[in-house]
Each structure stands twice: as C-alpha cells, then as structure tokens.
C-alpha cells in the first residue's frame with residue numbers, strides 16, 4: 001500500500017508508540033488524524049509534522065466519541081484508509097481481588113471495547129469506499145502469553161487478538177487487512193502508571209521507534225499482502 005495521501009487515524013498519538021508511529025509515517029506523506037485526550041501534545045506533534053494532519057482531542061471512553069471520530073475523519077478528508085488502534089492503559093498490577101473495579105472496567109473498555117467499536121465503524125467505511133482498508137492493532141506480548149498479576153491486561157489483549165483474527169477472516173474477501181503488532185516491554189510513559197513494587201529497567205526495553213518501524217513495514221506492503229502479525233521482543237529481556 002502506498003502510504004502517500006492515505007488517510008490514517010491513530011489513537012493514542014500524544015505519546016509513546018502512537019507518537020512514534022505518526023512521526024515515522026510522516027516521511028511518507030499520509031494524511032493523519034491524531035487522537036488522544038491531551039490536545040496540547042497532539043497540536044505540538046501536528047506542528048512538527050510535514051503531513052497534513054488533524055487533531056481530535058477527546059476521551060475515547062466517552063460513549064459518543066467513537067462513531068464521531070470516523071465521521072469527523074470523513075468530513076475532513078473524505079475517506080479513511082487505515083485505523084491504528086494504539087491507545088491503551090496499564091495501571092495497577094496485582095492479584096485480582098486487589099484490582100479496583102473501576103480500573104477493570106476502564107482497562108477492558110479502552111484496550112478492547114474501543115478498538116472493537118472503532119474497527120466496526122472503520123470497516124463499514126472501507127466497505128462503503130469499495131477498495132478495502134487496513135486496521136492495525138497495537139496489541140502486546142500479553143495478548144499471547146498470560147502474565148500473572150496482569151490478568152485483566154492479559155484478558156484485554158488476548159481478547160483483542162481473538163477479535164482481530166476473526167475479523168481478519170471476515171474481511172479478507174473485502175480486501176481489508178487486519179494486522180496485529182505484539183510488542184514486549186517498550187520504554188514509554190505507560191510504565192509511569194503501572195503500579196509495580198520495583199520500577200522496571202527501561203534500558204532493557206524496546207524503543208517506541210522499533211515498534212513504529214514494524215508498523216511501517218506491515219503497512220507499506222501491497223494491499224494484496226497481509227502481514228497478519230509481528231511479535232517484537234527485546235533480545236535479552238523476558239518481557
């Protein structure tokens with residue numbers, strides 16, 4: 001798929017992996033829709049990019065937001081070619097009885113329900129356009145391996161894996177690709193919110209740029225080639 005002029009919506013573009021994806025794709029002159037809550041960070045990113053971009057500062061957990069995101073994209077650019085479901089949260093780590101109910105609801109909503117709903121609206125739009133499209137999910141190694149004390153995060157990401165695999169089979173005949181990227185630990189702000197007894201050593205983690213390079217590789221293939229999944233791990237670390 002030639003990335004030039006493609007309309008690419010990225011959730012969670014204000015920091016970490018999402019920001020690195022926007023910066024990496026920028027070299028190929030797409031049209032970008034940058035989504036997250038922190039409007040200032042998104043506007044600073046948009047100003048630093050060469051590509052035409054639009055900032056949508058919103059909370060993905062607010063119920064009316066999701067359908068509007070695709071609608072606003074169509075209003076601005078007339079089409080949608082790629083949805084990148086990247087926004088996600090970590091949070092408190094621990095035995096299940098220790099995890100606040102509010103965090104469980106929020107994690108399943110943001111990491112699983114939001115990508116499902118956005119995929120639904122995106123795929124409907126791809127069908128209407130008649131050329132197919134691409135949904136790319138930033139999953140996690142936790143979607144493939146279940147880590148104790150991360151049970152809800154594991155469940156959100158394993159659910160996203162199953163969803164992506166089923167949707168991929170449903171959408172093949174429409175020329176729509178569903179791609180999953182499974183990174184191990186990556187040095188981003190997400191670790192600031194992860195409540196661990198001992199802070200992990202960021203020097204052994206992946207860099208956001210390495211994940212963004214994998215995203216570019218998968219997207220940059222011709223539309224008739226589906227790279228269904230890529231797993232990225234730091235060579236020396238377990239996670």
Ligand SMILES: NC(=O)c1ccc[n+]([C@@H]2O[C@H](COP(=O)([O-])OP(=O)(O)OC[C@H]3O[C@@H](n4cnc5c(N)ncnc54)[C@H](OP(=O)(O)O)[C@@H]3O)[C@@H](O)[C@H]2O)c1
Nearest residue numbers: 012014015016017036037038060087088140185186188190
């Ligand atoms: N870092 C890792 O070790 C690692 C490993 C594997 C997979 N991942 C996955 O990678 C993805 C990106 O995470 P990251 O590591 O880059 O962390 P990050 O820097 O904390 O980025 C998370 C992004 O999600 C956005 N976000 C969070 N809650 C939101 C909400 N309610 N509404 C809208 N946007 C929201 C944040 O923006 P605002 O705060 O501005 O809203 C931010 O842009 C996540 O899905 C994560 O599970 C991360």
